[in-house]
Amino acid sequence: MKIEYNFAFFDEGSKREIRRATLKAIAIPGYQVPFASREMPIARGWGTGGLQLTLSLVGKEDILKVIDQGSDESVNAVNIKKLIALTTGIVVTDETTEATIIQSRHRIPETPLQEDQILVLQVPIPEPLRYYEPSEYETKKLHAEHEYSGAWLMLFEQIVNYGAMSTGADHPVMVHSRYVMAPSPIPRFDNPKLNQNKALILLGAGREKKVYAVPPYTKVASLDFADYPFRVETFQDKCCRLCGAKDVFLDELLNDITGEALYQCNDTSYCLQRMNGISKE
Amino acid sequence: MDDSERPVLAVRNINKQYGQGCVNCRGAKGEGLLKNYCPVCGTVYACRDISFEVYAGEILGIVGESGSGKSTMMECLYFDQEVSSGEAYIASYKGGETNVFEESSQQKRYIRNHLMGKVYQNPLMSLKMNFSSIGNIAEKLISAGNRNVGQMKVRGEELLEHVNIPVYRMKEAPKNFSGGMQQRVQIAKALSNNPPLLLLDEVTTGLDLSVQASVLDLIKSIQRQLKISMIIVSHDLGVIRMLADRTLVMLDGQVIEQGLTDQILEDPQHGYTQKLVQSLL
Numbered sequence: 194m195k196i197e198y199n200f201a202f203f204d205e206g207s208k209r210e211i212r213r214a215t216l217k218a219i220a221i222p223g224y225q226v227p228f229a230s231r232e233m234p235i236a237r238g239w240g241t242g243g244l245q246l247t248l249s250l251v252g253k254e255d256i257l258k259v260i261d262q263g264s265d266e267s268v269n270a271v272n273i274k275k276l277i278a279l280t281t282g283i284v285v286t287d288e289t290t291e292a293t294i295i296q297s298r299h300r301i302p303e304t305p306l307q308e309d310q311i312l313v314l315q316v317p318i319p320e321p322l323r324y325y326e327p328s329e330y331e332t333k334k335l336h337a338e339h340e341y342s343g344a345w346l347m348l349f350e351q352i353v354n355y356g357a358m359s360t361g362a363d364h365p366v367m368v369h370s371r372y373v374m375a376p377s378p379i380p381r382f383d384n385p386k387l388n389q390n391k392a393l394i395l396l397g398a399g400r401e402k403k404v405y406a407v408p409p410y411t412k413v414a415s416l417d418f419a420d421y422p423f424r425v426e427t428f429q430d431k432c433c434r435l436c437g438a439k440d441v442f443l444d445e446l447l448n449d450i451t452g453e454a455l456y457q458c459n460d461t462s463y464c465l466q467r468m469n470g471i472s473k474e
Numbered sequence: 475m476d477d478s479e480r481p482v483l484a485v486r487n488i489n490k491q492y493g494q495g496c497v498n499c500r501g502a503k504g505e506g507l508l509k510n511y512c513p514v515c516g517t518v519y520a521c522r523d524i525s526f527e528v529y530a531g532e533i534l535g536i537v538g539e540s541g542s543g544k545s546t547m548m549e550c551l552y553f554d555q556e557v558s559s560g561e562a563y564i565a566s567y568k569g570g571e572t573n574v575f576e577e578s579s580q581q582k583r584y585i586r587n588h589l590m591g592k593v594y595q596n597p598l599m600s601l602k603m604n605f606s607s608i609g610n611i612a613e614k615l616i617s618a619g620n621r622n623v624g625q626m627k628v629r630g631e632e633l634l635e636h637v638n639i640p641v642y643r644m645k646e647a648p649k650n651f652s653g654g655m656q657q658r659v660q661i662a663k664a665l666s667n668n669p670p671l672l673l674l675d676e677v678t679t680g681l682d683l684s685v686q687a688s689v690l691d692l693i694k695s696i697q698r699q700l701k702i703s704m705i706i707v708s709h710d711l712g713v714i715r716m717l718a719d720r721t722l723v724m725l726d727g728q729v730i731e732q733g734l735t736d737q738i739l740e741d742p743q744h745g746y747t748q749k750l751v752q753s754l755l
Binding site: 325334337338339342343345346349350352353354418420421 | 579583602605612617622623626627645
């Protein structure tokens, strides 16, 4: 027996509730809005926050792209795409430029986003001060009082211990000069893309039941110190072994036998697009 | 009034009660009660009409038995708790004309971060046990707006040296330190912004005699060098005799006697103070 689901899996009431939370999040950039996170047919921590946002936003005309760690073909991305496509019948794509909704985990696509696009990021821990202050009650007060010394303290500790800011991902950012926000576990390389981005960026944390947003053209600054400015990862003199791209986020693949390090675009659809372009010429 | 005569801190009629009060005790602020709680409704009057002044470069001692409201009063002054009623004026804040208890929580945080330092009996209250010692000191500097790692490291090392903690242990977390060392890290943290007022709450309780002596020596030398005003709370008359210029004696939430320390110890007037001084010998 085939179960008939409502359009986009959720009932209309659920979608409205999530949209209301989303609207509030857009109105207060960087502020974590609580919402009634639903049970989803995928496990908590597998992108339920992002999935719920996507389902509440998706319309019949939309074109969807889902990325997991830069790849369009990993298990998580494929299954989220399948779920949305089966319950809505919309078109899915790998092309960043074609998509209207892009749900992503760990990356912002290399191709610059446009004004008519929405980027949905999946967030495991939305609270940037969590390691510093375990109590939610206290962190809410810290946000309200604009007391962010804890966020800088965590960076200070890294500098004391390792001589540089060493956040591999999820480097905290200041949104609109008001709220410090965890940008989800994107690499530092992607942090500058958040600043004055043309697209609407929504972040959803399903387990923690929070939604927050960076509206288009919002100032987003990565936290740093006067004598230790924020720097992105560099891949000096390295380029993608497939498409030859430079100035993109590269994966390092080690050959077990020879010990040789190979570099390859992390964003597979960008890499593919470039290779197709090169072969056409 | 001339600024040099103005007290660093002037406290007027602080009241702190836990509970609503009832016909038996309300209105009288518990004055008719035998002890500091109401036997009818169980309301506790932890602080009752406490007033005092602290002048520049002075150490004010507060003694009293356990449960007499000493620590509650200190917590109210450091905004850890809210007072039920009362006023406090800080000379270095808005010219000492504003009642700091009526300020917003952001302003209270500003006062805490810039104009006060507090050393708790329990180092867990002010130190982040999983962060490095120098990070703990930097936290206070960061919250006062410092964003320069180099400066903060120099200041932190200077302070740790000042409180006799070897600089090579600065990266260690306070949880690895002995109780006396934790107490000294706390003192260093409290001093980091050169606050005009330092609150010390039972700093030597629970430390062995030799460590007590070294912590007391440290406090004394800091006071001589930096001319910081201090309030020292203790139930140990030895500590008060050694450090305090003036002393308040508290019993059941009230100040029962105040005056020069020598005077109080040599010629106690109130029955409780007489017992207290006798018990010392």
